[in-house]
Amino acid sequence: MDQALLIGLAYKTSYEETMDSLIELEHLALALNIKTKDKVIQNAKEITPRTYIGSGKVAEVKTMISVLDINLVIFDDTLSPAQLKNLEKDLDVQVIDRSFLILSIFAERAQSKEAVLEVSLAQKMYLLPRLVGMSNSLSRQGGGSYNAKGPGETKLELDRRRLSNEITFIKRELEKIKEEKNISRKQRQKNRIPVVALVGYTNAGKSSIMNSLSSRLNHDSDPVLEKDMLFATLDTKAKRLQKDNHPPFILIDTVGFVSKLPHELIRSFESTLSDVIQADLLLHIVDGAYFNHRQIDTTRDVLKSIGADHIERLLVLTKKEIALTTPPIHEDYIFVSNRTGENIDEVINAIYGHIYKTSLIYLLKIPFHQGHIYNQLKENNTILETRYEEDGTYVKTILTPDQAILYGSYIISKSAS
Ligand SMILES: Nc1nc2c(ncn2[C@@H]2O[C@H](COP(=O)(O)OP(=O)(O)OP(=O)(O)O)[C@@H](O)[C@H]2O)c(=O)[nH]1
């Protein structure tokens, strides 16, 4: 097991905030089997360009390394290529940063072809500017458990050109996957079923909510993986859910966020996150038991950076049955427990309230030779009344504004629902 020393700089942040972030870094490290021996915080008014922390602190850290038998130093912020190189030279152990750590976790967890490609792209983009003058850390082969599945065959001697070619190749592959996804998305849109996406900090309980909603709505598909682990979910899963006598919606579970998420990752996860950008409603899931407002802010920031901040958002807190206090949030939220099922029905009602709030009751006349339209309505909508007349089937049903456009030519009249 690697023995690590974690280093944070209290620069424009308080000591407490920096420590919170280091504790999270400790969990991230543990996800890769790296044990944290100690944490160091430097209060600083400025960043030292050469080594990020000041030279006095570097000397102090060097002593700690030998006393504590440290073989890995992890910085909580992204280091520049030159800083990495200088620090390795000064400290004489392997030095990595938070971005590299997160990328390594993603690499270890990625399963689907899409996620594997996205992570690999992010790693290569991270590596590219760091190739020149890079010493041994980032290219080290299987040296530590955390990068066993690390940047893969990317060795130091690999030149920029080869890395650039690989980046181009992966981007092309991802483009193809995105194309395929677009087709299936178009098909979904053709049926105009609203899409609800689960978003939030990693380990907040997104996958658990998906399972709670699925079982409450009698959806008999396999549950998705829920686990007390950072980044348990890396792939997108979609389920079509429907409350009895109500129209259906698509629920999407996807990757969680973490603070200081490497920007390479956000950029390369474009294909996975595209589902979020296209959603009609976001269920923002927040851990209600280990509540930290920073997690809400981080999720908001990431949503903004991927262009999803305009989408309507519903705040849902989890782990109610073990929460000791009521989290201090100044906006509406639903507090649920995925263990006891408390307030899960409220979430379902709130989803319906949001996605179908502008729905109206329509009377449609469907000619007999267009029975497939009636079948489509029966499958996707709530039919309130069916009457067979001489000139066609008369159907009273609830339609969303999108569906009203789609079925426009069959509409005879409408009334508020
Ligand atoms: N006690 C309790 N535990 C919960 C509740 N909801 C989720 N959990 C637990 O919290 C942990 C994380 O849940 P997940 O659903 O995997 O979280 P996630 O947001 O999907 O996390 P990532 O996919 O890793 O981003 C799991 O161990 C769940 O069993 C809850 O309401 N109460």
Ligand SMILES: [Mg+2]
């Ligand atoms: Mg999950």
